Amino acid sequence: MIDFLKNTVALGSGLALGSQVGLRLGFHLQPHPMPHQMAATLDHPWRMKYRNPGATLGLFGILAGMHVLDLGCGTGTFTVEMARMVGSEGMVHAVEIQRPLLERAQHRLTQAGLAERVRFHHSGAYRLPLPDASIDLAVLIATLPQIPDKARALAELRRVLKPGGRLAVSEELPDPAYVPPPVTRRWLQDAGFHPAGQSGTWFCYSVVAFPEPAPLERTE
Template sequence: MGLLNALSFGAGLLTGTQIGLRAVWQRAPRPHPRVLAGILEHPLRLKYRDPAQTLGPYGLAEGTRVLDLGCGTGLFTGEMARQVGASGVVHAVDIQAALLDRARQRVDDAGLAARVRFHHSGAYRLPLADESVDIAILIATFSEIPNSLLLLEELRRVLKPGGRIGISEEIPHPGYLPAPVVRTRLREAGFRYGGQQGNGFCYSLLYFKE
């Protein structure tokens, strides 16, 4: 097989796999498979999902209390911990214990463990007190949670008055939801629109608890 044919075959295989995964996710949203976790940290992804740039629109600062819902391998958790400083805290939540272990190791290696609390939990009953966080951030996670109504009710519970929700999605993710779909769900749940950055390929939304 020549190089051109091999590249064409590889591209076709990748496209077919992506289409198949997207069809599965659209029928039944689910967490990103642990065996594919390496994709989350791939250098190509980091070109459009640089942690500091991705978190920029969400206004993290010294002392901020953050919920990192669907933290995965902790790619963004460490950057959140840096931005909230020694007086802030990041509650990193994931339903997959193996990914939490990787996230915990990443944070430990960065010397930021004192700023992060890890929780093995789903999204509908978070192990957090009422009105205890300033912002909930979901990066490539909103589309993985089957019942967005229950999710948003729970986020309303844990957010402080005037608290924020940051949602980032990207089209390479099999469960990708277009921004208009996400905006409709947040509006119907009673959250106030705070702005959007990015484009159809990769976007970030900000909402406020009324």
């Protein structure tokens, strides 16, 4: 009986591991947004133990009056805290490609009494509905690895960032699309960003980066 139980546990563990490996491999071979049907995981109490919105966003220097982009806002888990931090003079642009998630975020901000500080955009990352040089800080939390064309998305983020603006990318190991910090930094550098700081651990980390200055045109 003991051997049977051991074998059953080993089989179950092996199947679970194989499922995780297959899921993660699928995300890396064909990056795509997490299906909206899994939205409950975004606000799960276990996630909130290592993903406290205030603690996460506190690393990015959000100040009152800022214009902040929450790209891949999901259900608004972090949008609420962003809206509180920018104050009544600031603005948060919540962008989400999946309408069911965006609707949940809108309801959440309305319930919190903060909807007037947020503009909701049903959009992807390649053509953001924002003017050039209009954003002080762009935040991507568990989002960048899920974007198929990262170079195109990062170029668009450079377009909307103000001179002196910055980009914050944060990743977490439970996300099937997770990549370790060196991969994130390489993506940013290849897209013309200068990673200026990193916090956290490999389990859950954040990288803050600034756009590199555009090269000066030579004149004869």
